[in-house]
Amino acid sequence: MKYKLLAATIAAALSLTGCSKPEQNTTASSSEAQSAVQKGSAELGSFGIDLTAMDKAVKPGDDFFSYASGTWYKNYELPADKTRFGAFNALRDRSEEQVKAIIDDLMTRQDLNAEEQMVKDFYTAYMDVEGINAKGIEPVSDVLSKIQAIDNRQALTEVFGNAWLYGTATPLLGSMWYNRLDPNEYQVSVSVGGLGLPDRDYYLSDQERFVDIREAYLSHIEKMLSFAGVQDAAQQAQQIMDLETRIAHAQWPREKRRDRDLTLNQIERSSLSDAYPGFNWDTFFAQSGLKVPELNITTPQPVKDVITIINETDLAVWKAYLTFHTLSENASLLPEEIYQTSFEFYNKKLNGQEEPEARWKRAVAQMSGTQSLGFALGKIYVDRYFPQSSKEQMSELVENLRAALGKRIDNLDWMGEETKKEAKEKLAAFHPKIGYPDEWVDLSGLEISSDKLVQNIRNLRKFFNAKDVEAELKPTDRERWGMTPQTVNAYYNPSFNEIVFPAAILQPPFFDPNADPAVNYGAIGAVIGHEMGHGFDDQGAKSDAKGIQRNWWTEEDLASFTAKVDQLGAQYDQYEPIPGNHVNGRLTMGENIGDVGGLSMAYEAYKLSLNGKEAPVIDGFTGDQRFFLAWAQVWREKRTEQSLINQLRSDPHSPARYRTQAPRNLDIWYKAFDVQPGDALYLAPEDRVQIW
Template identity: 65%
Template sequence: MKKSLVAIALAASFLTACGTSDVNNSSNAAVTAPAGKAELGSFGVDLSARNESIKPGDDFFMYASGTWYDNYVMPADKTRFGAFTGLAERSEKQVKEIIDDIASRQDLNEEEQLIADFYHAYMDTETINKQGITPIKPTLEQIDAIKSTADLTKVFGQAWLTGASSPIAGGMWFNRLDPNQYEMSIGASGLGLPDRSYYLEESERFAKIRTAYVDHIAQMLAFAGIKDGKSRAEAILALETKMAEGQWPREKRRNRDLTLNQIKRADLAKTYPGFDWDLYFKQTGYQVPQLNIAQPEPVNNMITLINEQSLNVWQDYLTFHTLSNNADLLAEDIYNTNFAFYGKILSGQEEPRPRWKRAVSEMSGTQSLGFAIGKVYVARYFPESSKKQMAELVENLRTAMGQRIDNLDWMSDETKVNAHAKLAAFNPKIGYPDVWQEFDGLTLTSDNLVSNVKNLRQFFREDSVAKELKKTDRNRWGMTPQRVNAYYNSSFNEIVFPAAILQPPFFDPNADPAVNYGGIGAVIGHEMGHGFDDQGSKSDANGIQRNWWTDADRAAFEAKADKLAAQYSQYEPIPDNFVNGRNSLGENIGDVGGLAMAYHAYKLSLNGKEAPVIDGVTGDQRFFLAWAQVWKEKRTEQSMLNQLRAGTHAPGRYRALAPRNHDAWYKAFDVQPGDKLYLPEDERVRIW
């Protein structure tokens, strides 16, 4: 469902922004392989998923996973399913077991009581349905009482607490010129559709979505007692269209040169006049002595709209978004109405997810009880042996990357010194935090869900405000251990791998080494690659954004990156809707470079020996099959469109094609000129 998002460019790059996609194509149940036996097949790859009637060189995705793809039936509560979803569902079920165990006991410690109370409140649909919109009435009344731009600004400033939306929004991040300092980053936000293109493109597809959006807004406004909803909904769409016109395209928001615009608080009103910044920040609690304006022109455009548009339209806008953004927490008729648009129409999801799964999702975030749950998750489900093996793999990948830097023919020795320094400084975090989040002072109840969510928001905001002027906390994690994902944080130059991703098909201690290198090895390489992608490469070994390249080396790098962007921009998942190779460039560099690093490390691990053939599959074939099956997925068309327009990653079926840039893949599968994926050697993009 729709969440209130801040449309600013942050400096963390994730393996998959969607984080939801199957391990087994017939069951989502947790599977534990007998000791010494790989969980998937005889060596770690599901060979039954292949469609061997398809040539690898024509469609490597369908060759590796085509039988699974053709036979898999999408569950009604899903919009996509693949390798990530299976692990995510496994993690969900494990977390539910933890919560059920806690909720059934009486002898609870303070953190366990918080978990039990929140879960009881979320699952108490009888109380929630009786309350209707009552839990958010104070916010709706505040919106209804707006009489001036000052009143409006206060509501915008409180959106972090109330769940309302705001055209100007931000959050605390790190000072990109001094990662030891926190810094508020501000940008343009507040759209109800996934991307500005949903408002601005004139095709029939998007026109139908906008018509459905107006109908949906009117239905949601009716819950607040607004009768003439249709005309007011049209005015909200018109407002959001102006907001979309004033915002940057996503590929521009990625550019860290454009999004680094530091300014002293004292100078803010002069450069961005017409907005009461002091009143706005007063609602947040932050002192904000210095901040970064991530999108200068869009912020000024939003200020113009705040002053020019009717207060009545802004009130309706806020009423709608407060209802919509809180729908998951409100009565089922409100939730179902919101789902009918955001779930069915925008995403192609036929049925809502079971309530317990929504509860687990709500509780598992970093700004919720995720780390309290994660502490138990790690104790139950994450063996320390996996952490040790993962640490060894990271070092193997670091060695491989170092050798690859030495062998680059397009980079000078001067730049290589800086590249090696950055590589040596990579800080891997594996499994779980060394220091756990504490929840002292947090109060939750078992009978007021909205109040619980507000208390959590307030708790984490107060924690952030208390740290604002202190040295940054390098022990912090941006994901909980039970999250199936990974990320790179350029400010700390760290690569982070939560416990939940360290399972098949990514990592299996009983799998053949080629499989682990093609799976988790390439994931490690992907995250390392973010430190050297088109944007991550703008920060140095200490996480400081600066140019550590010679001009000639940077130009050579950009030429290769442009070539990769053009390659991915040719993929057309939906007629007339292509992958945005420029917006997904960082992820694609991570994939192509990560594969190269992982393959190099795999070859080093063989110590010059030839890998055995297993079940008729060579070592190199196992390596590339493992990669392709990590990205097997099936999507609804609506979900695919959303990914193309609003996501920073190429869809999985195209990430599976990254090997077409690697010579070893051509040899492994006898890919020849005339095959659809064949690239002449001079067109294969080799960056790292």
């Protein structure tokens, strides 16, 4: 959807997701997990770490990733339907299988309530491949007809404004968000979009691999246009490619787009047409019904440039563009031939995935979002798979991390007392949400059919858009969640100064109530610290305890902070996983600060939990070693080169191997594994970056 309310800043979330069968010796089925809990034993190994995954022939100081998980990495074969696999993916698989078990149960029953019936009907419609194939492109024919009828800029703007409903691309995006200067208010955020490739670099880079991708994309556009009966598909494909390349030139690089100072440009709606002329904003916003009186233009010059592009581009080209993107964005809902064509380019060519996922997995993914049936499924998921004891233990861990960060702030030698006071106020105001929402989304009035898949998607879009319109002029809903309970992820929302941990991530290897405490602190403890760290990363630190974006730093402290941030960015800039393709230290800055800071907080909390006692040695590993091994195994991952390129160009997270290496900035890691000068990961003390 192009207009939608997101209850969280997902860009600040952990987002390494994927899907696969649970990896051998790493995860257990839900019944096995329950058995382990009943027996009081850790699910992984004897204390919560998979020792069989390690390669002890590798020195920890040379390659901590391989030391912790090298044997697993060498022996694990990436399945044909995967582009990456690791702990996140294994846990996501478990969550998907748990949701599938819920759906399978509903499919056999007749005594369903209204929401359960919606789930059953939606799943039935999605799995009806024969019926979907028989309908061809008829379910989107009304949209294609509207596109072909465009004969002036007014009609074009109407289609752009309805992109959220039609499921097509648009060069201008408008979504309801939070007012960064007053988080109690909603605001419409306007930005530039409209690209079919993952990032502007795919259009602009002269590297051979990107030239090859552009050629493949051109061919793909032509194939997709042919499904709509376009006669001069090759010519129109080239025109679409030229148009998107021009849009790519207009866009800011991703690292610039994450700068919260540059992207805060508020304007009254009544002044919009004067400041950004040449586009009928009233017509554009009328399609969604949003009437928010104040907007934020996240990228001012690109918006102006795109308006120029809209007006200078022939209507025939826009019609071809919209036709292609309507089929492309809806490919997973259309006949298998169209889906397979989309898969061949987007999944196989761009990411190296050899085979599609099972259709039931695609159905579960489609149903599990916050603006789908995710909370209807989430209610049942929580009842079946998330014990209250896990929520209580997680709450205790969060408070331990809060205390640890408070202690660390007190001891910072680079921050003055005035700024420390503000930082402590923000920390005290952190609002944790754990497991599931206290108030579930009411789906009353939503209509779902068992044989109209595309219409179901549109009904969902209309339903949630109507909720946005109803809420837009009211105070913001601070109880709303930006992820469903069955989502394997976590996030920090700067506007509400909240940290959110869905139920599904609170399972091994992240959290195991029967694992050694060092393991839980090194895994889920560091994840909690990571999300807290987002409140104090280079962008999160621009908001105060109330979520208001303002500078609460003294000039001297801000300069010290910026110097440390720059030093960490330079460190990550050196990583080159693929020749000619480095990690972008500025794009990944927030996540890198979250990793390094989260580890520091989690270790501090772990030491506090020992109450001055020495941790026992288990299977030859000290408590400190177990702590860091838990972190490393959380981030073990194997992926295709294509998907790694995609990550380097468009993802704000560093590749898993380098997240594993974050401990090289902590003095205690050197002591734990006897890392010495000359080891590949060794950093001189002055080069180790400790911010929080």
